[in-house]
Amino acid sequence: MDKPLKEMGMRQANRTSVLIVLMAAILALGGMAIAKSGFYLGKHEGDTLHMVEIVSRMAAGQLPHIDFMTPIGALAFAPIALFKANGFGIGMSVLWAQVLMALAFVLPTFWVAISRFPRLLAAPYGFVVMVLILALVHGEAESGVSISMHYNRWAWAAAYVAIPAALFVPQFARNSLFDGIIIGLMLSVMAMIKVTYFVAFAPVIVVALLMTGQLRAFGIAILTGLGVVAILTAGMGIGFWLAYVADLQTVAGSANRAAPGLPLASILAAPAYEGGTIAAIAGVIFLRRAGANAAGMGLLLLIPGFIYVTYQNFGNDPQWLLLMAFILLAHRPDQGDERATITGIALMSIAFATPSFLNLAYSPFRHFNADVERFTPLISGTPDNADLYTLTARAIRVDATVALDTEGQPYAKWQDQSGRDAPVSFKGETFGNCALDSGITAYFTDVSSDLTEVGYQGAKLFTADLLNSFWLYGEFEPLTGGAPWYYGGLSGFADAEYLLVPLCPLSVEARELILTEITETGADTTLTEVRRTPLYVLFEKG
Secondary structure: OOOHHHHHOEEEEOOOHHHHHHHHHHHHHHHHHHHOEEEEEEEOOOHHHHHHHHHHHEEOOOOEEEEEEOOOOHHHHHHHHHHHHHHOOHHHHHHHHHHHHHHHHHHHHHHHHHHHOHHHHHHHHHHHHHHHHOOOOOOOOOOOOOOHHHHHHHHHHHHHHHHHHHHOOOOOOOEEEEHHHHHHHHHHHHHHHHHHHHHHHHHHHHHHHHOOOOOOHHHHHHHHHHHHHHHHHHHHHHHHHHHHHHHHHHHHOOOOOOOOOOOHHHHHHHHHHHHHHHHHHHHHHHHOOOOOOOHHHHHHHHHHHHHHHHHHHOOOOOHHHHHHHHHHHOOOOOHHHHHHHHHHHHHHHHHOOOOHHHHHHHHHHHHHOHHHEEEEEEOOOOOOOOOEEEEEEOOOOOOOEEEEOOOOOOOOOHHHHHHOOOOOOOOOEEOOOEEEEHHHHHHHHHHHHHHHHHOOOOEEEEEEOOOOOOHHHHHOOOOOOOEEEEOHHHHOOHOOEEEEEEEEOHHHHHHHHHHHHHOOOOHHHEEEEEEEOOOEEEEEOO
16 A cells, blocks of 8 residues: 555645635636626537537426437536526526536545645646636637537546545545545546546546555445435436436447547557657556555556547547646655656656646636627527627538539549548438538528428427537427437437438538438338428428
Protein backbone atom coordinates (compact mmCIF):
# COMPACT_ATOMS: atom_id res chain seq x y z
CA MET A 1 0.00 0.00 0.00
CA ASP A 2 1.27 3.52 -0.83
CA LYS A 3 2.15 5.81 2.04
CA PRO A 4 -0.22 8.66 2.85
CA LEU A 5 1.22 11.75 1.19
CA LYS A 6 1.44 13.67 4.47
CA GLU A 7 4.10 11.14 5.49
CA MET A 8 6.09 12.28 2.43
CA GLY A 9 6.39 15.81 3.78
CA MET A 10 3.48 17.39 1.91
CA ARG A 11 1.18 19.78 3.71
CA GLN A 12 -2.60 19.85 3.82
CA ALA A 13 -4.42 22.31 1.59
CA ASN A 14 -6.06 25.32 3.13
CA ARG A 15 -9.73 24.37 3.12
CA THR A 16 -10.97 27.93 2.87
CA SER A 17 -8.77 28.60 -0.15
CA VAL A 18 -10.05 25.51 -1.96
CA LEU A 19 -13.67 26.45 -1.31
CA ILE A 20 -13.04 30.01 -2.50
CA VAL A 21 -11.52 28.71 -5.74
CA LEU A 22 -14.50 26.43 -6.38
CA MET A 23 -17.07 29.15 -5.75
CA ALA A 24 -15.07 31.76 -7.67
CA ALA A 25 -14.93 29.43 -10.68
CA ILE A 26 -18.71 29.02 -10.60
CA LEU A 27 -19.25 32.75 -10.18
CA ALA A 28 -16.84 33.67 -12.99
CA LEU A 29 -17.53 30.94 -15.56
CA GLY A 30 -21.21 30.34 -14.81
CA GLY A 31 -21.94 34.00 -14.18
CA MET A 32 -20.26 35.06 -17.41
CA ALA A 33 -22.38 32.59 -19.38
CA ILE A 34 -25.67 33.60 -17.74
CA ALA A 35 -24.95 37.31 -18.09
CA LYS A 36 -25.39 37.01 -21.87
CA SER A 37 -29.16 36.37 -21.39
CA GLY A 38 -29.20 33.78 -24.14
CA PHE A 39 -27.10 31.03 -25.63
CA TYR A 40 -25.09 31.91 -28.75
CA LEU A 41 -23.74 28.91 -30.67
CA GLY A 42 -20.76 28.94 -32.96
CA LYS A 43 -21.10 25.37 -34.29
CA HIS A 44 -22.79 21.96 -33.92
CA GLU A 45 -26.34 23.09 -34.63
CA GLY A 46 -27.45 19.53 -35.41
CA ASP A 47 -26.21 18.25 -32.05
CA THR A 48 -27.99 21.16 -30.40
CA LEU A 49 -31.31 20.25 -32.02
CA HIS A 50 -30.78 16.71 -30.74
CA MET A 51 -30.41 18.13 -27.23
CA VAL A 52 -33.42 20.45 -27.62
CA GLU A 53 -35.67 17.60 -28.72
CA ILE A 54 -34.70 15.41 -25.77
CA VAL A 55 -35.04 18.26 -23.27
CA SER A 56 -38.41 19.30 -24.71
CA ARG A 57 -39.72 15.77 -24.44
CA MET A 58 -38.47 15.37 -20.88
CA ALA A 59 -39.87 18.77 -19.86
CA ALA A 60 -43.24 17.55 -21.17
CA GLY A 61 -43.05 14.50 -18.91
CA GLN A 62 -41.63 11.89 -21.29
CA LEU A 63 -38.96 9.42 -20.18
CA PRO A 64 -35.79 8.67 -22.12
CA HIS A 65 -35.61 5.08 -23.43
CA ILE A 66 -39.30 4.55 -22.65
CA ASP A 67 -40.93 7.30 -24.75
CA PHE A 68 -38.04 7.92 -27.12
CA MET A 69 -34.78 6.25 -28.07
CA THR A 70 -31.39 7.55 -26.93
CA PRO A 71 -28.23 5.84 -25.67
CA ILE A 72 -27.40 8.89 -23.54
CA GLY A 73 -28.50 8.67 -19.92
CA ALA A 74 -31.34 10.69 -18.44
CA LEU A 75 -29.07 12.71 -16.13
CA ALA A 76 -27.36 14.24 -19.17
CA PHE A 77 -30.55 16.21 -19.88
CA ALA A 78 -32.56 16.21 -16.65
CA PRO A 79 -31.01 19.40 -15.20
CA ILE A 80 -31.76 21.29 -18.43
CA ALA A 81 -35.29 19.85 -18.59
CA LEU A 82 -35.86 20.95 -14.99
CA PHE A 83 -35.37 24.61 -15.90
CA LYS A 84 -37.29 24.34 -19.18
CA ALA A 85 -40.26 22.74 -17.40
CA ASN A 86 -40.29 25.72 -15.05
CA GLY A 87 -40.62 28.36 -17.74
CA PHE A 88 -37.04 29.11 -18.75
CA GLY A 89 -36.13 29.38 -22.42
CA ILE A 90 -34.04 26.54 -23.78
CA GLY A 91 -30.90 28.67 -24.03
CA MET A 92 -31.00 29.86 -20.44
CA SER A 93 -32.06 26.39 -19.29
CA VAL A 94 -28.76 25.05 -20.62
CA LEU A 95 -26.70 27.75 -18.93
CA TRP A 96 -28.47 27.51 -15.57
CA ALA A 97 -28.26 23.69 -15.69
CA GLN A 98 -24.48 23.94 -15.95
CA VAL A 99 -24.40 26.12 -12.84
CA LEU A 100 -26.68 23.69 -11.03
CA MET A 101 -24.40 20.77 -11.89
CA ALA A 102 -21.34 22.73 -10.74
CA LEU A 103 -23.00 23.51 -7.42
CA ALA A 104 -23.91 19.84 -7.00
CA PHE A 105 -20.24 18.96 -7.51
CA VAL A 106 -18.87 21.47 -5.02
CA LEU A 107 -19.07 19.27 -1.92
CA PRO A 108 -17.64 16.04 -3.46
CA THR A 109 -14.91 18.00 -5.28
CA PHE A 110 -14.05 19.93 -2.12
CA TRP A 111 -13.84 16.75 -0.06
CA VAL A 112 -11.60 14.93 -2.53
CA ALA A 113 -9.40 18.02 -2.91
CA ILE A 114 -8.77 18.45 0.82
CA SER A 115 -8.57 14.76 1.70
CA ARG A 116 -6.43 13.52 -1.22
CA PHE A 117 -4.37 16.39 -2.57
CA PRO A 118 -1.50 18.30 -0.98
CA ARG A 119 -1.50 22.07 -0.62
CA LEU A 120 -0.28 23.11 -4.06
CA LEU A 121 -2.52 20.72 -6.00
CA ALA A 122 -5.89 20.86 -4.23
CA ALA A 123 -7.15 24.19 -5.57
CA PRO A 124 -5.96 23.62 -9.19
CA TYR A 125 -7.61 20.20 -9.12
CA GLY A 126 -10.91 21.72 -7.98
CA PHE A 127 -10.68 24.43 -10.63
CA VAL A 128 -10.22 21.85 -13.41
CA VAL A 129 -13.34 19.95 -12.28
CA MET A 130 -15.39 23.17 -12.33
CA VAL A 131 -14.09 24.07 -15.80
CA LEU A 132 -15.15 20.68 -17.13
CA ILE A 133 -18.70 21.29 -15.92
CA LEU A 134 -19.05 24.97 -16.84
CA ALA A 135 -17.29 25.14 -20.21
CA LEU A 136 -19.22 26.07 -23.34
CA VAL A 137 -17.35 23.87 -25.79
CA HIS A 138 -16.67 20.13 -25.71
CA GLY A 139 -12.88 20.53 -25.92
CA GLU A 140 -10.28 20.32 -28.68
CA ALA A 141 -8.67 23.54 -29.91
CA GLU A 142 -11.42 24.82 -32.24
CA SER A 143 -12.81 27.91 -30.56
CA GLY A 144 -16.49 27.97 -31.59
CA VAL A 145 -18.96 27.90 -28.67
CA SER A 146 -21.05 24.73 -28.53
CA ILE A 147 -23.22 22.79 -26.10
CA SER A 148 -22.60 19.64 -28.13
CA MET A 149 -21.56 16.66 -26.00
CA HIS A 150 -21.87 18.61 -22.76
CA TYR A 151 -22.58 15.25 -21.13
CA ASN A 152 -19.03 14.09 -21.92
CA ARG A 153 -17.66 17.00 -19.90
CA TRP A 154 -19.98 16.26 -16.99
CA ALA A 155 -19.05 12.57 -17.03
CA TRP A 156 -15.35 13.44 -17.09
CA ALA A 157 -15.93 15.65 -14.04
CA ALA A 158 -17.45 12.67 -12.22
CA ALA A 159 -14.43 10.56 -13.19
CA TYR A 160 -12.06 13.29 -11.95
CA VAL A 161 -13.77 13.04 -8.55
CA ALA A 162 -14.22 9.27 -8.24
CA ILE A 163 -10.81 8.11 -9.47
CA PRO A 164 -8.63 10.10 -7.00
CA ALA A 165 -11.04 9.24 -4.19
CA ALA A 166 -10.42 5.54 -4.88
CA LEU A 167 -6.80 5.60 -6.02
CA PHE A 168 -5.25 7.94 -3.44
CA VAL A 169 -4.75 6.85 0.15
CA PRO A 170 -6.74 9.30 2.34
CA GLN A 171 -4.13 11.73 3.61
CA PHE A 172 -5.31 14.80 5.41
CA ALA A 173 -8.86 13.84 6.37
CA ARG A 174 -10.43 10.43 6.82
CA ASN A 175 -14.09 9.60 6.60
CA SER A 176 -15.00 6.31 4.94
CA LEU A 177 -18.67 7.26 4.94
CA PHE A 178 -18.02 10.40 2.88
CA ASP A 179 -15.62 8.55 0.60
CA GLY A 180 -18.01 5.70 -0.08
CA ILE A 181 -21.01 7.93 -0.70
CA ILE A 182 -19.05 10.19 -3.04
CA ILE A 183 -17.58 7.31 -5.04
CA GLY A 184 -20.95 5.55 -5.26
CA LEU A 185 -22.68 8.74 -6.38
CA MET A 186 -20.02 9.59 -8.96
CA LEU A 187 -20.23 6.10 -10.46
CA SER A 188 -24.01 6.50 -10.59
CA VAL A 189 -23.58 9.86 -12.31
CA MET A 190 -21.38 8.24 -14.95
CA ALA A 191 -23.88 5.43 -15.52
CA MET A 192 -26.79 7.86 -15.77
CA ILE A 193 -24.99 10.29 -18.08
CA LYS A 194 -23.03 8.05 -20.42
CA VAL A 195 -22.51 4.43 -19.57
CA THR A 196 -19.19 4.31 -21.47
CA TYR A 197 -17.53 6.03 -18.51
CA PHE A 198 -18.99 3.60 -16.01
CA VAL A 199 -17.84 0.58 -18.02
CA ALA A 200 -14.36 2.06 -18.47
CA PHE A 201 -13.69 3.21 -14.92
CA ALA A 202 -15.85 1.25 -12.46
CA PRO A 203 -13.67 -1.91 -12.50
CA VAL A 204 -10.51 0.15 -11.94
CA ILE A 205 -12.14 2.09 -9.10
CA VAL A 206 -13.08 -1.20 -7.41
CA VAL A 207 -9.51 -2.51 -7.72
CA ALA A 208 -8.10 0.84 -6.52
CA LEU A 209 -10.26 0.79 -3.39
CA LEU A 210 -9.02 -2.68 -2.57
CA MET A 211 -5.37 -1.79 -3.28
CA THR A 212 -5.52 1.24 -1.02
CA GLY A 213 -7.28 -0.68 1.76
CA GLN A 214 -10.47 1.37 1.65
CA LEU A 215 -12.70 -1.61 2.33
CA ARG A 216 -15.34 0.23 4.32
CA ALA A 217 -15.60 2.93 1.65
CA PHE A 218 -15.90 0.17 -0.95
CA GLY A 219 -18.88 -1.32 0.86
CA ILE A 220 -20.55 2.06 1.31
CA ALA A 221 -20.00 2.87 -2.39
CA ILE A 222 -21.78 -0.35 -3.38
CA LEU A 223 -24.68 0.40 -1.04
CA THR A 224 -24.90 3.97 -2.37
CA GLY A 225 -25.02 2.74 -5.96
CA LEU A 226 -27.67 0.18 -5.13
CA GLY A 227 -29.66 2.86 -3.34
CA VAL A 228 -29.60 5.06 -6.46
CA VAL A 229 -30.77 2.11 -8.57
CA ALA A 230 -33.57 1.36 -6.12
CA ILE A 231 -34.79 4.96 -6.07
CA LEU A 232 -34.78 5.23 -9.87
CA THR A 233 -36.48 1.86 -10.26
CA ALA A 234 -39.19 2.85 -7.80
CA GLY A 235 -39.81 6.03 -9.76
CA MET A 236 -39.56 4.72 -13.34
CA GLY A 237 -39.93 0.96 -13.14
CA ILE A 238 -37.73 -1.95 -14.16
CA GLY A 239 -38.71 -1.31 -17.77
CA PHE A 240 -36.60 1.84 -17.73
CA TRP A 241 -33.41 -0.19 -17.29
CA LEU A 242 -34.43 -2.74 -19.91
CA ALA A 243 -35.15 0.04 -22.39
CA TYR A 244 -31.82 1.72 -21.56
CA VAL A 245 -29.96 -1.51 -22.31
CA ALA A 246 -31.92 -1.96 -25.54
CA ASP A 247 -30.95 1.54 -26.70
CA LEU A 248 -27.30 0.84 -25.90
CA GLN A 249 -27.46 -2.39 -27.88
CA THR A 250 -28.92 -0.52 -30.86
CA VAL A 251 -25.98 1.89 -30.90
CA ALA A 252 -23.40 -0.86 -30.36
CA GLY A 253 -24.67 -2.53 -33.54
CA SER A 254 -25.04 0.71 -35.47
CA ALA A 255 -23.34 1.05 -38.83
CA ASN A 256 -22.77 4.78 -38.38
CA ARG A 257 -22.48 5.58 -34.65
CA ALA A 258 -20.73 2.72 -32.84
CA ALA A 259 -17.54 4.81 -32.77
CA PRO A 260 -17.97 8.43 -33.97
CA GLY A 261 -14.34 9.23 -34.67
CA LEU A 262 -10.92 7.80 -35.38
CA PRO A 263 -10.15 4.06 -35.32
CA LEU A 264 -8.93 2.65 -32.01
CA ALA A 265 -5.41 2.09 -33.39
CA SER A 266 -5.17 5.82 -34.15
CA ILE A 267 -6.15 6.76 -30.59
CA LEU A 268 -3.26 4.61 -29.41
CA ALA A 269 -0.54 5.58 -31.83
CA ALA A 270 -1.50 8.43 -34.17
CA PRO A 271 0.81 11.47 -33.94
CA ALA A 272 -1.79 13.55 -32.07
CA TYR A 273 -2.15 10.91 -29.32
CA GLU A 274 1.12 8.98 -29.20
CA GLY A 275 2.81 11.45 -26.88
CA GLY A 276 0.09 11.05 -24.26
CA THR A 277 0.22 7.27 -24.51
CA ILE A 278 4.00 7.23 -24.08
CA ALA A 279 3.76 9.65 -21.13
CA ALA A 280 1.19 7.40 -19.45
CA ILE A 281 3.36 4.30 -19.80
CA ALA A 282 6.41 6.18 -18.55
CA GLY A 283 4.36 7.47 -15.62
CA VAL A 284 3.44 3.94 -14.61
CA ILE A 285 7.07 2.84 -14.71
CA PHE A 286 8.44 5.70 -12.64
CA LEU A 287 5.62 5.70 -10.09
CA ARG A 288 6.41 2.05 -9.42
CA ARG A 289 10.12 2.81 -9.19
CA ALA A 290 9.36 5.59 -6.70
CA GLY A 291 7.45 3.17 -4.48
CA ALA A 292 3.97 4.49 -5.31
CA ASN A 293 2.84 0.98 -6.20
CA ALA A 294 -0.92 1.43 -5.91
CA ALA A 295 -0.84 4.68 -7.89
CA GLY A 296 1.37 3.10 -10.56
CA MET A 297 -0.78 0.01 -10.86
CA GLY A 298 -3.94 2.12 -10.81
CA LEU A 299 -2.64 4.32 -13.63
CA LEU A 300 -1.72 1.22 -15.62
CA LEU A 301 -5.25 -0.12 -15.23
CA LEU A 302 -6.74 3.26 -16.12
CA ILE A 303 -4.93 3.61 -19.46
CA PRO A 304 -7.25 1.22 -21.38
CA GLY A 305 -10.27 3.04 -19.96
CA PHE A 306 -8.82 6.44 -20.86
CA ILE A 307 -8.22 5.29 -24.43
CA TYR A 308 -11.62 3.60 -24.74
CA VAL A 309 -13.55 6.67 -23.59
CA THR A 310 -11.50 8.88 -25.92
CA TYR A 311 -12.22 6.47 -28.79
CA GLN A 312 -15.97 6.50 -28.05
CA ASN A 313 -16.27 10.31 -27.89
CA PHE A 314 -16.64 12.46 -30.98
CA GLY A 315 -13.52 14.55 -31.50
CA ASN A 316 -11.42 11.97 -29.65
CA ASP A 317 -10.24 14.61 -27.18
CA PRO A 318 -8.02 13.02 -24.46
CA GLN A 319 -9.46 14.82 -21.44
CA TRP A 320 -7.68 12.34 -19.17
CA LEU A 321 -4.28 13.99 -19.57
CA LEU A 322 -4.75 16.49 -16.73
CA LEU A 323 -6.09 13.79 -14.43
CA MET A 324 -2.96 11.75 -15.12
CA ALA A 325 -0.85 14.82 -14.32
CA PHE A 326 -2.59 15.18 -10.95
CA ILE A 327 -2.00 11.49 -10.20
CA LEU A 328 1.70 11.84 -11.03
CA LEU A 329 2.29 15.09 -9.15
CA ALA A 330 0.45 13.89 -6.06
CA HIS A 331 2.62 10.77 -5.78
CA ARG A 332 6.10 12.18 -6.34
CA PRO A 333 8.66 11.29 -3.70
CA ASP A 334 10.16 14.15 -1.69
CA GLN A 335 13.46 14.03 -3.48
CA GLY A 336 15.67 12.04 -5.84
CA ASP A 337 15.80 11.35 -9.55
CA GLU A 338 12.32 9.82 -9.57
CA ARG A 339 10.81 13.09 -8.34
CA ALA A 340 12.36 15.06 -11.19
CA THR A 341 11.42 12.43 -13.76
CA ILE A 342 7.81 12.15 -12.59
CA THR A 343 7.54 15.93 -12.55
CA GLY A 344 8.80 16.02 -16.13
CA ILE A 345 6.27 13.42 -17.27
CA ALA A 346 3.45 15.34 -15.55
CA LEU A 347 4.54 18.56 -17.26
CA MET A 348 4.49 16.75 -20.60
CA SER A 349 0.95 15.63 -19.90
CA ILE A 350 -0.06 19.17 -18.96
CA ALA A 351 1.51 20.51 -22.14
CA PHE A 352 -0.43 18.02 -24.27
CA ALA A 353 -3.65 18.97 -22.47
CA THR A 354 -3.17 22.75 -22.52
CA PRO A 355 -4.82 23.66 -25.89
CA SER A 356 -8.01 21.81 -25.05
CA PHE A 357 -8.14 23.00 -21.45
CA LEU A 358 -7.59 26.64 -22.34
CA ASN A 359 -10.36 26.33 -24.92
CA LEU A 360 -12.67 24.95 -22.22
CA ALA A 361 -11.74 27.56 -19.63
CA TYR A 362 -12.02 30.56 -21.95
CA SER A 363 -15.23 29.51 -23.69
CA PRO A 364 -17.68 31.31 -21.31
CA PHE A 365 -15.75 34.55 -21.84
CA ARG A 366 -15.74 34.04 -25.61
CA HIS A 367 -19.50 33.45 -25.40
CA PHE A 368 -20.00 36.66 -23.42
CA ASN A 369 -18.13 38.67 -26.04
CA ALA A 370 -20.15 37.29 -28.98
CA ASP A 371 -21.51 39.97 -31.32
CA VAL A 372 -25.27 39.39 -31.11
CA GLU A 373 -25.82 41.18 -34.43
CA ARG A 374 -24.27 38.20 -36.19
CA PHE A 375 -26.75 35.70 -34.73
CA THR A 376 -30.29 34.52 -35.43
CA PRO A 377 -32.58 32.08 -33.54
CA LEU A 378 -31.71 28.47 -34.33
CA ILE A 379 -35.36 27.42 -34.03
CA SER A 380 -37.62 29.92 -35.73
CA GLY A 381 -41.13 30.77 -34.63
CA THR A 382 -41.15 29.18 -31.15
CA PRO A 383 -41.02 31.64 -28.22
CA ASP A 384 -39.75 29.12 -25.65
CA ASN A 385 -36.76 28.40 -27.91
CA ALA A 386 -36.12 32.01 -28.93
CA ASP A 387 -33.10 32.48 -26.61
CA LEU A 388 -31.04 29.87 -28.48
CA TYR A 389 -29.06 31.49 -31.29
CA THR A 390 -26.60 30.48 -33.96
CA LEU A 391 -24.54 32.40 -36.47
CA THR A 392 -26.78 33.76 -39.20
CA ALA A 393 -24.26 32.70 -41.83
CA ARG A 394 -24.50 29.12 -40.60
CA ALA A 395 -28.27 29.10 -40.02
CA ILE A 396 -29.62 30.46 -43.28
CA ARG A 397 -26.72 30.39 -45.72
CA VAL A 398 -27.33 27.05 -47.41
CA ASP A 399 -24.21 25.26 -48.61
CA ALA A 400 -24.07 21.64 -49.69
CA THR A 401 -21.57 18.99 -50.72
CA VAL A 402 -22.55 17.39 -54.02
CA ALA A 403 -20.85 14.37 -55.59
CA LEU A 404 -19.95 15.23 -59.19
CA ASP A 405 -18.73 11.76 -60.16
CA THR A 406 -22.14 10.07 -60.03
CA GLU A 407 -24.65 9.31 -62.77
CA GLY A 408 -25.85 12.42 -64.55
CA GLN A 409 -22.95 14.55 -63.23
CA PRO A 410 -20.06 15.94 -65.29
CA TYR A 411 -17.46 13.50 -63.89
CA ALA A 412 -19.64 10.41 -64.04
CA LYS A 413 -17.03 8.49 -66.07
CA TRP A 414 -14.84 8.29 -62.93
CA GLN A 415 -17.54 6.75 -60.75
CA ASP A 416 -16.31 3.16 -60.99
CA GLN A 417 -12.77 4.19 -59.99
CA SER A 418 -13.70 6.66 -57.26
CA GLY A 419 -14.35 4.05 -54.59
CA ARG A 420 -17.70 5.65 -53.80
CA ASP A 421 -20.39 3.22 -52.68
CA ALA A 422 -23.13 2.56 -55.20
CA PRO A 423 -26.20 4.70 -54.47
CA VAL A 424 -29.20 3.05 -52.85
CA SER A 425 -32.32 2.54 -54.94
CA PHE A 426 -35.60 3.10 -53.12
CA LYS A 427 -38.93 2.30 -54.75
CA GLY A 428 -37.22 2.35 -58.13
CA GLU A 429 -35.55 5.73 -57.61
CA THR A 430 -31.93 6.62 -56.94
CA PHE A 431 -31.53 9.81 -54.93
CA GLY A 432 -28.64 12.16 -55.66
CA ASN A 433 -25.53 12.36 -53.51
CA CYS A 434 -26.05 15.78 -51.91
CA ALA A 435 -25.58 16.70 -48.22
CA LEU A 436 -26.16 20.02 -46.46
CA ASP A 437 -23.09 21.65 -44.90
CA SER A 438 -24.94 24.66 -43.47
CA GLY A 439 -28.36 26.26 -43.49
CA ILE A 440 -30.01 23.97 -40.95
CA THR A 441 -32.54 26.62 -39.88
CA ALA A 442 -33.50 27.34 -43.48
CA TYR A 443 -33.85 23.62 -44.17
CA PHE A 444 -36.18 22.81 -41.28
CA THR A 445 -38.14 26.07 -41.59
CA ASP A 446 -38.80 25.78 -45.31
CA VAL A 447 -39.79 22.12 -45.29
CA SER A 448 -42.02 22.62 -42.24
CA SER A 449 -43.69 25.67 -43.79
CA ASP A 450 -44.31 23.87 -47.06
CA LEU A 451 -45.86 20.87 -45.32
CA THR A 452 -48.08 23.16 -43.25
CA GLU A 453 -49.23 25.17 -46.25
CA VAL A 454 -50.48 22.04 -48.02
CA GLY A 455 -52.32 20.69 -44.99
CA TYR A 456 -49.99 18.24 -43.25
CA GLN A 457 -49.89 20.06 -39.89
CA GLY A 458 -50.39 17.63 -37.01
CA ALA A 459 -48.88 14.77 -39.01
CA LYS A 460 -46.41 12.26 -37.58
CA LEU A 461 -43.34 12.37 -39.80
CA PHE A 462 -40.48 9.88 -39.92
CA THR A 463 -37.51 11.49 -41.68
CA ALA A 464 -34.89 9.52 -43.58
CA ASP A 465 -32.09 11.65 -42.17
CA LEU A 466 -29.87 12.19 -39.16
CA LEU A 467 -32.41 14.35 -37.32
CA ASN A 468 -36.19 14.14 -37.08
CA SER A 469 -36.71 17.68 -35.78
CA PHE A 470 -39.51 19.09 -37.94
CA TRP A 471 -41.88 19.05 -34.96
CA LEU A 472 -39.69 21.71 -33.31
CA TYR A 473 -40.31 24.02 -36.30
CA GLY A 474 -43.94 23.33 -37.08
CA GLU A 475 -47.19 21.83 -35.81
CA PHE A 476 -46.19 18.19 -36.13
CA GLU A 477 -46.25 15.39 -33.61
CA PRO A 478 -43.08 13.80 -32.19
CA LEU A 479 -42.96 10.06 -32.72
CA THR A 480 -43.54 7.68 -29.84
CA GLY A 481 -40.35 5.67 -29.56
CA GLY A 482 -38.61 7.96 -32.05
CA ALA A 483 -34.91 8.78 -31.93
CA PRO A 484 -33.87 12.46 -31.78
CA TRP A 485 -30.64 11.41 -33.50
CA TYR A 486 -30.29 8.53 -35.94
CA TYR A 487 -28.27 5.77 -34.30
CA GLY A 488 -29.48 2.93 -36.49
CA GLY A 489 -32.70 0.97 -36.78
CA LEU A 490 -36.14 2.42 -37.42
CA SER A 491 -37.02 3.78 -33.98
CA GLY A 492 -40.41 5.49 -34.17
CA PHE A 493 -41.24 4.34 -37.71
CA ALA A 494 -44.13 2.20 -36.48
CA ASP A 495 -45.81 5.31 -35.03
CA ALA A 496 -45.29 7.44 -38.16
CA GLU A 497 -47.96 8.34 -40.68
CA TYR A 498 -45.56 9.61 -43.33
CA LEU A 499 -41.99 9.03 -44.50
CA LEU A 500 -40.17 12.20 -45.54
CA VAL A 501 -37.12 11.71 -47.76
CA PRO A 502 -34.98 14.87 -48.11
CA LEU A 503 -33.40 15.30 -51.53
CA CYS A 504 -30.38 16.98 -49.93
CA PRO A 505 -30.29 15.67 -46.33
CA LEU A 506 -28.00 16.43 -43.42
CA SER A 507 -26.45 12.97 -43.89
CA VAL A 508 -26.53 10.93 -47.08
CA GLU A 509 -25.25 7.93 -45.13
CA ALA A 510 -28.12 8.09 -42.64
CA ARG A 511 -30.69 8.48 -45.41
CA GLU A 512 -29.34 5.48 -47.30
CA LEU A 513 -29.15 3.28 -44.20
CA ILE A 514 -32.76 4.13 -43.33
CA LEU A 515 -34.09 3.55 -46.83
CA THR A 516 -32.18 0.26 -47.07
CA GLU A 517 -33.66 -0.98 -43.81
CA ILE A 518 -37.18 0.05 -44.82
CA THR A 519 -36.73 -1.89 -48.05
CA GLU A 520 -35.29 -4.94 -46.30
CA THR A 521 -38.21 -5.08 -43.88
CA GLY A 522 -40.68 -4.84 -46.75
CA ALA A 523 -42.20 -1.66 -45.34
CA ASP A 524 -41.56 0.15 -48.63
CA THR A 525 -44.47 -1.75 -50.18
CA THR A 526 -46.88 0.10 -47.89
CA LEU A 527 -45.62 3.55 -48.93
CA THR A 528 -47.30 5.74 -51.53
CA GLU A 529 -45.81 8.99 -52.81
CA VAL A 530 -48.15 11.89 -52.04
CA ARG A 531 -45.98 14.96 -52.55
CA ARG A 532 -42.73 15.89 -54.29
CA THR A 533 -40.92 19.26 -54.12
CA PRO A 534 -37.34 20.39 -54.88
CA LEU A 535 -36.62 19.79 -51.16
CA TYR A 536 -38.22 16.44 -50.35
CA VAL A 537 -40.40 13.52 -51.33
CA LEU A 538 -43.27 12.58 -48.98
CA PHE A 539 -44.66 9.03 -48.76
CA GLU A 540 -47.82 8.07 -46.94
CA LYS A 541 -47.95 4.79 -45.04
CA GLY A 542 -50.76 2.53 -46.18
